[in-house]
Amino acid sequence: MPRDAKQLSPPTMDTLKEGVWKENPVFIALLGLCPALAVSNTALNALAMGLASTVVLLGSTTLISVLRHLIPKQVRIASYIIIIATFVTIVDYTIHALSLELYNALGAFIQLIVVNCMILGRAEAYASKNRVITTIINSIGMGAGFTLALFLVGAIREILGFGTFFGIPLFGPDFQPWAVFILPPGGFIVLSLWLVLFAAIRRRKEQRKEVAHVA
Amino acid sequence: MSTDATIAPASAMPSSGRLIATLAVIAMLSGFFVVLVYQATLERIILNHREYLENAVFEVLPGASHRVNYLLTDEGLERLADEDVGDANVFAGYDEDDQLIGFAMQASARGYADVVRVLYGYDPGRECIIGFIVLQSSETPGLGDKIETDPDFLANFDCLDVSLNEEGTALKHDIVTVPPGTKTEDWQIDGITGATVTATAVARALRESANEMIPRLLRHLEQLTDPSPETTGKEVS
Numbered sequence: 001m002p003r004d005a006k007q008l009s010p011p012t013m014d015t016l017k018e019g020v021w022k023e024n025p026v027f028i029a030l031l032g033l034c035p036a037l038a039v040s041n042t043a044l045n046a047l048a049m050g051l052a053s054t055v056v057l058l059g060s061t062t063l064i065s066v067l068r069h070l071i072p073k074q075v076r077i078a079s080y081i082i083i084i085a086t087f088v089t090i091v092d093y094t095i096h097a098l099s100l101e102l103y104n105a106l107g108a109f110i111q112l113i114v115v116n117c118m119i120l121g122r123a124e125a126y127a128s129k130n131r132v133i134t135t136i137i138n139s140i141g142m143g144a145g146f147t148l149a150l151f152l153v154g155a156i157r158e159i160l161g162f163g164t165f166f167g168i169p170l171f172g173p174d175f176q177p178w179a180v181f182i183l184p185p186g187g188f189i190v191l192s193l194w195l196v197l198f199a200a201i202r203r204r205k206e207q208r209k210e211v212a213h214v215a
Numbered sequence: 216m217s218t219d220a221t222i223a224p225a226s227a228m229p230s231s232g233r234l235i236a237t238l239a240v241i242a243m244l245s246g247f248f249v250v251l252v253y254q255a256t257l258e259r260i261i262l263n264h265r266e267y268l269e270n271a272v273f274e275v276l277p278g279a280s281h282r283v284n285y286l287l288t289d290e291g292l293e294r295l296a297d298e299d300v301g302d303a304n305v306f307a308g309y310d311e312d313d314q315l316i317g318f319a320m321q322a323s324a325r326g327y328a329d330v331v332r333v334l335y336g337y338d339p340g341r342e343c344i345i346g347f348i349v350l351q352s353s354e355t356p357g358l359g360d361k362i363e364t365d366p367d368f369l370a371n372f373d374c375l376d377v378s379l380n381e382e383g384t385a386l387k388h389d390i391v392t393v394p395p396g397t398k399t400e401d402w403q404i405d406g407i408t409g410a411t412v413t414a415t416a417v418a419r420a421l422r423e424s425a426n427e428m429i430p431r432l433l434r435h436l437e438q439l440t441d442p443s444p445e446t447t448g449k450e451v452s
Binding site: 070071072074075078079082083085086089090093094096097099100179183 | 228229233234241244245248249252259260263266355
């Protein structure tokens with residue numbers, strides 16, 4: 001697409017950072033919470049789920065951006081869902097072929113990436129309106145933000161619930177695992193604590209900005 | 216889309232033909248890629264499953280270095296090809312000198328959350344179950360999954376008695392779970408605090424499978440002792 005390449009404008013670095021921090025899909029936009037809660041019981045599962053979602057997000061938004069002028073808007077949602085589902089299936093088979101253990105651990109949640117609202121949201125709100133390159137950069141940022149969020153939740157849950165980090169024991173044999181953190185309520189607890197932390201940081205930043213403005 | 220050379224302006228409603236064509240093309244491309252990836256990964260996926268089961272068989276039969284797949288039914292014993300892992304219900308494990316180590320069989324029963332499926336090792340010489348591993352379980356993490364990790368529970372399977380009655384038709388003593396720490400007989404399983412249902416499910420799975428399979432298995436023991444294909448071809452007895 002030559003006409004896109006012509007105007008490679010500066011917002012690229014911001015576009016990348018947007019998803020990681022300012023518009024983090026989990027911590028700020030509260031999108032895709034189902035996998036963020038369900039498969040974040042260990043750091044490895046969380047990382048794998050985050051990467052799988054990133055691959056689907058990147059693949060589908062890129063393709064949607066390429067095809068954005070060809071897909072009539074009346075059938076766009078249906079088309080997006082087919083495209084997303086295709087990438088999900090590809091990722092599903094690939095993980096199944098790479099590691100059976102990981103595939104069993106992630107279970108039905110790989111297939112459920114298809115209903116992750118972060119992906120359809122990006123497709124509809126971003127990929128369908130933006131140039132391919134910006135879309136790719138934005139999707140990488142969003143995927144990284146999603147992976148980071150899942151990893152932060154997963155790491156805390158694994159450390160408290162199993163006493164391990166990536167399977168490596170941290171506390172010695174006397175550690176009594178805090179089983180609630182591996183169970184679903186643990187997901188809610190850890191996620192909510194991260195949300196509080198992120199909200200507090202954001203508020204502080206805004207206050208500082210205001211003070212600077214007044215002064 | 217090839218039928219439509221002229222693209223309608225964005226504001227106007229495109230014809231139904233164009234909408235249908237768009238969806239059809241996308242769906243066809245999608246189907247093409249899915250099939251492509253399916254074919255590319257199929258071999259590897261089957262291999263993964265086979266490796267997984269193979270490792271499981273060797274894990275429950277310590278000392279075994281190769282295995283032979285069998286299908287054991289009421290009608291008789293059938294030796295299966297190496298790749299027919301999925302159809303087999305008995306895996307015989309042999310050591311490097313082709314000496315029979317034991318048999319690995321699958322058993323399943325309903326647990327707390329879902330079906331618990333295990334693969335257990337049976338040693339016909341000592342007439343006991345010498346270990347098991349969980350193939351499938353969605354039991355509560357931290358509680359039900361202790362069946363895989365709790366050393367006291369796993370100690371039950373050093374040699375769990377499954378000797379048959381005199382007629383050779385069923386177990387002499389049914390496998391049962393008892394409250395933790397009260398095991399007195401070799402056929403009892405010490406339960407796990409906090410995982411009562413899951414531990415009971417393991418006992419039930421083993422009891423049902425052992426009652427059904429071991430009497431059949433022992434009828435063919437002579438034939439199973441020798442792993443060479445000539446002696447263990449398809450035979451009906």
